Amino acid sequence: MAFELTAADYAEYIKKAYALIHENGDYVTELDLATGDGDHWSNINMGFEKLVENSEKLAGMSVSDELKEIGKIMMAVIGGSSGVLYGSAYLAAAKSVKGKETLGKKELCDVLEAMLNAIISRGQAQEGFKTMIDSLAPAVKEYKKCLEEDTDDKTLCERVKKAAVDGAENTKNMEAVRGRATYQANKGVGHLDPGAVTMSYQIQSNMDVFNV
Amino acid sequence: MAFELTAADYAEYIKKAYALIHENGDYVTELDLATGDGDHWSNINMGFEKLVENSEKLAGMSVSDELKEIGKIMMAVIGGSSGVLYGSAYLAAAKSVKGKETLGKKELCDVLEAMLNAIISRGQAQEGFKTMIDSLAPAVKEYKKCLEEDTDDKTLCERVKKAAVDGAENTKNMEAVRGRATYQANKGVGHLDPGAVTMSYQIQSNMDVFNV
């Protein structure tokens, strides 16, 4: 597909992300058991399940309304830290593309950047704090770079994906400053941050949907 | 020793019985776990421990006062079913040899019989109900028979001991009518009654002390 995403495409992406999250349940739960309280996967999985249930409705909206609706659903269903963070992120994303029916290459970048900023402001965390930010921030940076360099779509998708995955991977050696992992004696060092991992799943699925 | 028991001999017997009870802790507990609530050994062991602590004092009394004191200690320390039963038994035993300084062959039989009757009346149980009575009653019966047959002391001791042990052994196939084993679907069939087993330990030790 060309880089012109409809609400239906985005709903399609949600399904893909759900599948990837869903099948990694044990792994993500292990991570949150090691660094947090063990519920991150069940929280986020429940949220995506709800989104998938609503995917027909979502697919019928304008993209910006869709993003807003996703934010509301995520905030209501997920709860916990990730609920309010993703909720805030999607509401901000909706605002950033207000009135838009579809998303072009540039708009998708705006969406991701709006999400990043919303998460940072809601959670008072920064890159390097061992959170979901550490997957999203490098992905946004890479995305912008690709736009500057005007790479082809396939390259962009691969590079953004890699940035997100590497970013999640890098949380392994970080010390947590925000969130439950701060309670660990070693601040979670040695374990990936579960929120960064599920963020990377979403960015991967996102890029996969567009890169076809 | 001849069959003339002093309070000191009886206190000596208490120590022997304690030793035998003490070393069979796991076994007796298993039995009460299988048929009751698992505390019989700890109850009775605690009682004998207290008696042993008091053995010097006990040894200095007349035999009948000693039996009364033992009854009081047992009732106070053991608690549960066996506490009140042994307490009642020893109080009745003291009465049966009231004023006596020592116990002859005949008096010891009276003591055991008084105990048996007290247990039966306090607990409203009979032989065959899968209780401590099933060790004590045959022992008393055999004791009387030996007195009638005027056997020598050694034979008496061996026969009484055997009756007590066999009696305890026979509870294995009995159905409980009183006590916690009645709650078992099979009424405890297949397991020895813990109270009968500890009774048989006492009678064994008793006979061993006298049979020297």
Added chain:
Amino acid sequence: MKKIINNPADVVKEALQGMQAAYEGTLDYTPGAEVISRHEKGDKVAVISGGGAGHEPLHAGFVGKGMLDAAVSGNVFSSPSPDRIGAAIEKMEAGKGVLLVIKNYSGDVMNFGLAADLAEADDVEVETVVVKDDVAVPDSTYSTGRRGIAGTVFVHKIAGAKAEEGASLAEVKAAAEHAIQNIRSMGMAMSPCILPAVGKPGFVLAEDEIEIGMGIHGEPGVERTKVKTAKEVAEILLDKILADYDYADSEVAVLVNGLGGTPLMELYILNKEVKELLESKGIKIYKTLVGNYTTALDMTGCSLTLMKLDDELKRLLDAPCDTPALKW
């Protein structure tokens, strides 16, 4: 064995000391006798209960205005001895007589019975009632028969309220008997408890097994079965209770009781199911208690108790009470 204790032999004494410390000025503790009693002695019939320890808050948790005057503790799961019970009687009897509320276990019946005999011999008027609410066990006059379990809490409430009104010993006993006749309970266990003196579980249940009808000392129940949903558990327990006594068209007090190790959250879920079932059967709920009232140390599981109410029982149930574990 992981327990917050010092020495297994001292758990009862130290727990009662620690309890009394939390109710300084309201509750007294008598060392040796292991009795918790009301600080103020009432000019009324004394209602006294007790039994083995390990069922906290039963019994000492129900000592206070409108319920018990004293609770006597035995060792863990072991009946208290007659002299302990005698000490409680001596401490709280005020010349108006004493009612002993006994749960139907051989040990309790024998020890309280002997204590009653001894008190009578000292010219104290003593009456006894025996609680036997556990429908998991067939009722029987020949054998030991039905156990007393969580329904005991209602008996304490009713007898205590009646005594607080200034009723005579005969009247207090009659009220307790009346409650007992109208109370039925049924329990279920999911995992065993560990006695401090034993240090290991008294029985084993497989990872997917529960035991219906298990007693509060781990006495075997009527059936081992696969793990059930809360709804199924409610149905099983309630069916057994309703098959034993006629609650049709009546108003009831409900007690959803935890055995100690089960989180309150699960007891509330069970209560939801119990409520829906009772409503569907046209049985009206007058009052509900949900919580750990009669436990078995750290056993997981629950019991359900119904008490059929009439105007007298309602009045006595509603009467004010002020105890560590029940207060209104």
Added chain:
Amino acid sequence: MKKIINNPADVVKEALQGMQAAYEGTLDYTPGAEVISRHEKGDKVAVISGGGAGHEPLHAGFVGKGMLDAAVSGNVFSSPSPDRIGAAIEKMEAGKGVLLVIKNYSGDVMNFGLAADLAEADDVEVETVVVKDDVAVPDSTYSTGRRGIAGTVFVHKIAGAKAEEGASLAEVKAAAEHAIQNIRSMGMAMSPCILPAVGKPGFVLAEDEIEIGMGIHGEPGVERTKVKTAKEVAEILLDKILADYDYADSEVAVLVNGLGGTPLMELYILNKEVKELLESKGIKIYKTLVGNYTTALDMTGCSLTLMKLDDELKRLLDAPCDTPALKW
């Protein structure tokens, strides 16, 4: 996993339904928002708290006269979402403002914070206080910092009593802050809890190991150590508390809290030790609570909380309250 539940996804909803059923006419339940609120709305500052489920009786168990006006529940161990919190605010605010009592977890702080912003946008006056009593965690302004645990119960009591007196929002907030400054807690866990949605323990402790300082969601503590006696546990917890805040020569309220799976008997034994230690240090005990007040599902273990009292805090602590889990 053996739990009395129907479906792991429904535990919170069904537990609150079952709870409300037990307090018909006194407490209301708002489906979807998972809010338990007082049936009567007071003409006063509304005190609202909440957080993840699984800590029962916290939070809904403290809704009632003299404590909370509403409690908002998230999923198990998960903060409630802003819209749920908003529903509670909308239901109970009476034009006098709302105090949100938040435990210091990122999720709670973010969700309650957003809810407060949204309510302010709707012209509802909202203030927040953040409870951070757990001395196992170093206090910090840079990182997430100290957790809120069982001391929260005292904050609910103090803030609720102040609001009941008709105080202004600023005054209620000040009373809550004052309580928070004087409260410190420290916990210990002996075995993990099992989340209904996860079905297996979140961590493992060896048969002879305990973890000092573990949080109420199983967050790691400060030290794994061999099983200790009750006396040693009391010493360890108290030392850590006393090292953090100066309680010398003061009067305190004590909370010996169970984590859910520990029998009351053990908590009483611990209280005996705590009492003796405090007495030996010349710290005067004004009031003691012993029981399961802030739990972690079926986790075994305990926490100890001290609140240093002055005349104002004593008055507010003693003020009457009538909630499912605290009543006097």
